[in-house]
Amino acid sequence: MTTPTTCAQAGCGTTFGLDEDRRCRNHSERHRAAAQEARAKGGAVTGGRALKIRTVPLDQVPPLTSMDDAVSASAWVFRMAASGGLDPSSAREANRAITTFVHSTDKADLLKRLKTLEQKVRAYETQTTTGDRAQPR
Numbered sequence: 001m002t003t004p005t006t007c008a009q010a011g012c013g014t015t016f017g018l019d020e021d022r023r024c025r026n027h028s029e030r031h032r033a034a035a036q037e038a039r040a041k042g043g044a045v046t047g048g049r050a051l052k053i054r055t056v057p058l059d060q061v062p063p064l065t066s067m068d069d070a071v072s073a074s075a076w077v078f079r080m081a082a083s084g085g086l087d088p089s090s091a092r093e094a095n096r097a098i099t100t101f102v103h104s105t106d107k108a109d110l111l112k113r114l115k116t117l118e119q120k121v122r123a124y125e126t127q128t129t130t131g132d133r134a135q136p137r
């Protein structure tokens with residue numbers, strides 16, 4: 001396994017959101033003014049709290065449109081969580097979303113099968129009431 005690139009600032013272990021100077025948002029010269037301004041406002045996620053939140057850009061998140069996707073997305077979340085690429089809360093929420101997707105897909109599939117069965121039962125009932133049953137097949 002390869003060791004992830006960390007922030008160039010001594011003692012900083014941040015592996016995500018590194019700028020072109022290989023520094024995290026807290027240590028990058030380019031973001032210093034914005035970070036200080038955000039800290040002054042008090043609402044932005046900076047410092048220790050920012051280090052606890054580890055997410056990935058949307059284009060790096062695997063697709064989730066089929067049951068096969070759910071299997072590979074689960075494996076991806078496991079790898080990301082185990083390697084520290086996702087923080088525990090984000091990994092938990094991602095897993096929850098995958099579970100919700102699997103359950104809703106399952107229910108949609110069951111509903112489709114149920115409707116097909118209901119149509120077959122209705123067709124069978126129509127046949128038996130009109131006497132079609134007596135005809136040889």
Ligand SMILES: [Zn+2]
Pocket residue numbers: 007008009012013014023024025026027
């Ligand atoms: Zn840093």
